[in-house]
Amino acid sequence: MNNGRSSDVFFFPYSRNKAFLKELRGLFSEVSHVISAGDSVAVKLHMGEYGGTAYLRPPIVRRVCDLIKEAGGRPFVTDTTTLYPGRRFTAGQYLKTAAYNGFTEESVGAPIVIADGEEGHDGEWVDVPGRSSECPIDRVKVAGGILEADCMIVLTHVKGHLLSGIGGSVKNVAMGCVTKESKAAQHRAGRxxxxxxxxxxxxxxxxxxxxxxxxxxxxxxxxxxxxxxxxxxxxxxxxxxxxxLPPGAREEFAVNLAHAAAGALSRFGSRVACINFVQDVTPLCDCVAPSGLPVVPDIGILCSSDIVAIDRASLDIIAESKPAGRFAHLGSDDILGRINDADSTAHIRAAHELGVGSLKYRLKEQG
Ligand code: SF4
Ligand code: SF4
CATH class of the missing domain: 3.30.70.20 (Alpha-Beta Plaits)
Incomplete structure (x- = not known):
């Protein structure tokens, strides 16, 4: 991933009123170079909390898995167990919740792997490159199932988050690719x-x-x-x-997130691509059920091989949108951050400072 230059972010706006599953082919072709024939491809996504409804729908995931196969890859759909007790605390519980939410091998056309094992501790420690001395996270325990992949496609439902403001691809990787030990280390800021x-x-x-x-x-x-x-x-x-929550918890959490993402991504080098779905943009994350009513209308799909640029672009296109319903009075500039009393750019900027990606981007509309 590049740091100083502008990165390409490809954008399919829903306002075109075209069949978006079909249009995904064009978007995906811009990043499919991260896959080589025969690769094992981790498709990282959140399969939804029990009782939630805003998570990415299984047919979208199916479509991406089919496109990965067309590119010669062998996809598996993956996530990790939760730190908090609930219906995804163990791998067994998560698989049941995933099936309840519509995610099965049959529905997505690929195996579903809970990558950190039954109890959520299976993984390997990886050093964080370029770690800031102010951050306690110098290494992360990356989930074993994800470490085994050759490359990764990060599928993200863009929404709000109580501590980070926005939950985009950086958050998806930082919290979702690691074991309970490293989830706890990131959340230590908010104890x-x-x-x-x-x-x-x-x-x-x-x-x-x-x-x-x-x-x-x-x-x-x-x-x-x-x-x-x-x-x-x-x-x-x-x-x-x-x-x-302690004072400064959100600021510290942002830096922790960036470090965890940098560690998890270091495994893959440039062999990562992200697809952000800016739809059902709820105030809270997919771990919360219900996560609230959408704050802006559905906007579209972004795709990039730069995880920082795609999250920055997602924030910007949300800011250009008109807030919906009871959020209309807030204005749209970092609306997710303001709802959650957080600065959504903090973890994205911190990831940039660690060399994970670029804050500058060129938005290329497609479709
Ligand atoms: S902290 Fe005290 S009041 Fe709160 S739930 Fe625990 S025991 Fe009850
Ligand atoms: S924050 Fe700590 S004490 Fe509270 S429920 Fe979680 S693990 Fe237990």
Whole structure:
């Protein structure tokens, strides 16, 4: 991926009112050079939380898998388990949720692999190239199933995220290509501060902490800092607001994301391409069900071999769009960031500074 020059970002706008599954062929042809005949190709995507609806639809994934096969590749559709307890916490749970959401080998035409193993710890440590001394993440544990691929196509539903503002390709790779250890390391920035005076000792948080990090002592919650994985399930659950996000959590999280993405991508060099679908742009990410009503109308599909440029371009085309419904008063400039009280550009800029890609791009309309 290049850093200093402008990168090409190919764009198919939905306003053309053409069959977009068909038009994907033209877009994909611009990046299919990352695949060589016989390659094992990881198709990285989020297959949706149980109860969510805004994730990428299976026929889109099917179409991309078919195009990969046409290019000579052997695709497999992949993601990793979640840090937080739920219906994707183990590989077995994730496969069931994926099937419920419509993702099966039959529907997408490729095997579905939960790449970090049953418990979410299978992977190998990879150094982060160009790490900033201010970031604690000097290496990431990349999911084993993804490491085995020859190249990667990142399919991303562009939407909002509570900590990073926008959830684009950088976020998809940073959090989605690594094991629970490295998800926890990135989320460490947001581990809740505790106001113990507010704790009533109800014990509800103990039940949701699958890591056994919480206990009660003399009627108050106690957190074992060594055991806590920073999943923040307790933060969102506690009605007494005992937990709050620390100041600077979002800024630190942005830098962590960029470092994790740089580490995961280093495995593939230039053999990565990204396709961003700017549709169903909900305020929250695909891990949240429901993730909210769309904030802008569906815009189109972007495609690039530069992960930084494609996310920057996605932000820009959202900014040029007219916000929908109850978000209309916000204006569209970094609307996802403002909804989530975050700067959406922070992790994209940090990734650029690490040499992952370029903030400059040429938008080339197709179709
Ligand atoms: S932290 Fe909140 S959920 Fe946990 S015991 Fe205290 S009041 Fe209950
Ligand atoms: S203590 Fe809270 S943040 Fe830490 S692992 Fe348990 S539920 Fe997650």
């Amino acid at each position: 809740g501060l505790i106001d113990i005076e507010a704790c009533t000792g109800c014990g509800e948080c103990l039940e949701v902490c699958l890591y056994g990090a919480l206990s009660l002592f003399e009627g108050k919650m106690v957190r074992d800092e060594e055991e806590c994985m920073s999943c923040n399930r307790c933060l969102f659950l506690c009605k007494e607001k005992v937990f709050t």
